[in-house]
Amino acid sequence: MSLDGQLPPKMRLLRAAAELLANSAGAPVSTRQITQRAGVTAPTLYHHFGDKEGLFDAVVAAGFEEYVAGERDFAPSGQPLEDIRRMWDNHVQFGLNQPELYLVMFGNIRPESRPAIVADAEALMEEMLNKAAVAGQLNVQPREAARSILAANVGVTLMLIAEPASDRNLELSTMTRDAMIFAVSAEPASGAAPGDTGKSSVVVAAIALNAALQASHSDQLSSSELKLFLEWLHRISTSPAG
Amino acid sequence: MSLDGQLPPKMRLLRAAAELLANSAGAPVSTRQITQRAGVTAPTLYHHFGDKEGLFDAVVAAGFEEYVAGERDFAPSGQPLEDIRRMWDNHVQFGLNQPELYLVMFGNIRPESRPAIVADAEALMEEMLNKAAVAGQLNVQPREAARSILAANVGVTLMLIAEPASDRNLELSTMTRDAMIFAVSAEPASGAAPGDTGKSSVVVAAIALNAALQASHSDQLSSSELKLFLEWLHRISTSPAG
DNA sequence: CAGTTCATATAGCATTGCTATAGGTGCTAG
DNA sequence: CTAGCACCTATAGCAATGCTATATGAACTG
Structure with a gap:
């Protein structure tokens, strides 16, 4: 009903299948939908593609060519x-x-x-x-x-x-x-997980962050924010929490 | 025909579906195969699981529990x-x-x-x-x-x-x-770091502190303070700078 | 025993992928 | 123009699929 161009039925089947597949939102696509959309009856499909899977393979092959073209098309x-x-x-x-x-x-x-x-x-x-x-x-x-x-x-x-x-x-x-x-x-990742048994708690982490911040002049926080942040950090790192 | 244990039909359906699925080599498994194998008729399946997909979901859920058990079962x-x-x-x-x-x-x-x-x-x-x-x-x-x-x-x-x-x-x-x-x-290995994707110690420390805080319920900060603190922490730990 | 609820079975519907058969359509040969 | 031939398409229908309207049995409750 929809694809009435002068294209040969084989192409219309391919396009109909591709379009239906693209809009099916995961739902299965029946051969009857495809043939109806292509303005063709069932045996035509099986004459050209042998199988429903054959048709889908052809669609995939076309899609894959497009994919390959996309992968090659940049200098x-x-x-x-x-x-x-x-x-x-x-x-x-x-x-x-x-x-x-x-x-x-x-x-x-x-x-x-x-x-x-x-x-x-x-x-x-x-x-x-x-x-x-x-x-x-x-x-x-x-x-x-x-x-x-x-x-x-x-x-x-x-x-x-x-x-x-x-x-x-x-x-x-x-x-x-x-x-x-x-x-x-990079270097082979082989031995990338050594012991280094850091049993860091909140306190240890806070202290580490504090030291790291002092040394790095991160500019993610404004100076006033940083002041308060460091104060809280200090409060956390001097707490008895665990 | 094959599963005649005294198990309730629901279980027999589950097992039959799982077994057929496991041996189907990718071929679709029909409800008739399942019900026949479970020694049960169609409406029983739909009474218990509502749907073919419902049955499969149940199988998946069981399989997932097995998966989770496997993922937890090592010390x-x-x-x-x-x-x-x-x-x-x-x-x-x-x-x-x-x-x-x-x-x-x-x-x-x-x-x-x-x-x-x-x-x-x-x-x-x-x-x-x-x-x-x-x-x-x-x-x-x-x-x-x-x-x-x-x-x-x-x-x-x-x-x-x-x-x-x-x-x-x-x-x-x-x-x-x-x-x-x-x-x-967090790159505990030698200082190779060719691409230098290694984050600064500030980021690492901030991430560690964040995780530690989440896990420890420290009460050194009020909830409103904590909220702002975590927000800043997040800002630091997602900083692009190195 | 009557009534209600849960669980299973009988039989059948609509849709699926696919095909046996037959009917055009265009060609070249006589 | 006809005969044959290869190609392509349509009519009609089959077996299998997921699913269901309806009815039957069992088991408990009053």
């Missing part, structure tokens, strides 16, 4: 790690813009299509990480780094998609992103 | 960051042991159940990270750290589930895990 900055950041952000943005499509691509686990897509996405990132490795900025194999970063990237994107759009905090993304990039570009 | 080592590692590994192991259940819990995006589950899992991890913060071992807010780590944890687990069990490489997990923990930890 390399000459700083590979900076490019990785942009790839990460592009990935998240793609997921937030087309959540349903993203879920079919990265959320569902269908032993057929997903590994291929994930592998391609990994290759894309590995390619970029290779430049970083050549520039001596990596301390792990590019492939391992790509897998690790992509896994975190997917996890963050899924988490952001899952929560209501209102209180989506993109800081989760940037923070995780920088953590991952830092980790593959 | 705290006294080294919070080490405990976080064990939580991470437990999470991955849980996903690999019960992939289908895990997918329903963390893979699917159903605006109803998933956020609640994720929020609980986050709370679980935040609780542990709080101890790290009190000990002055965090350089970010425990809540943000928990969200970030959990996102990466889920992403890694999904990725591992997706690939054939034969060439599953757990190094992806340990590497990503250590990267995340290293990134949120």
